[in-house]
Amino acid sequence: MSESDQSEAVGYTVVVGPVTPDRDWIEATLLRGGLSVTLATEGELLATPHLLREPHLLVLDDASNRDQRSASLRRLAAHPALKGVPVLVLAYDADIESFTDALTKGVAAYLVKPVSAAELVDVAKRLSGWMAASDRTERRRRLRRPLIMKVEIDIRSRKVRVPGQMVDVSGSGCRVELGEPLEVGEAVRVILQGHEGSTHVALGAETRWHTVAPDGSHQAGLRFTGTTALLAGKILGFVSSGMT
DSSP states (O other), X not given: OEEOOOBXXXXXXXXXXXSSHHHHHHHHHHHHTTOOEEEEOHHHXXXXXXXXXXXXXXXXXXXXXXXXXXXXXXXXXXXXXXXXXXXXXEESOOXXXXXXXXXXXXXXXXXXXXXXXXXXXXXXXXXXXXXXXTTOOHHHXXXXXXXXXEEEEEETTTTEEEXXXXXXXXXXXXXXXXXXXXXXXXXXXXXXXXXXXXXXXXXXXXXXXXXXXXXXXXXXXXEEOTTHHHHHHHHTTOSSOSOO
């Protein structure tokens, strides 16, 4: 295992994968982005669990097939130091099946290689911030988990679809960022997007709250309606994922 400076204030990111140029690029990119990084193979990590000390993010650098990746995620989920730690997967598989399989395993973000340095750093910082946030209580960790993925918000009363991004999810709802405001009580559909387009999964929801961020973007809290909550929990890896 190799290790760069680990800042207690920021926490650190564990990059897990074989020794390859891909893993070297991930390390260099995250370091340039201001994150502290530790490198390990999966074998090293599982054989020496005591070497991890409260990481804020796990990045799985993966070049295997979907079944092998699922097995790796199950093994890593059992690691005592990784309980509740967000997982970011980087893989070459761009198909919907690989994307949704990762979500159901509790993965917080799934990026397809090659990924831009800017996107990797942005997603990594968002997920690291989840662990560092001052309101990260045991109750919050149990009731919500980070999930960064592209969505479309179908605003039914206006008959428009607005691109957005989901940033976290719970068994009853989710939080999204989008380019237009939502009215409290407004009915919407959250259409999940994979790397190459729509997953064709639409989750019915109602707007619980809306706010404007300092950068002018809109944020909204949505509550799943009807039987959507059960469906969403299964699809988004919130029920019995072992990662939340």
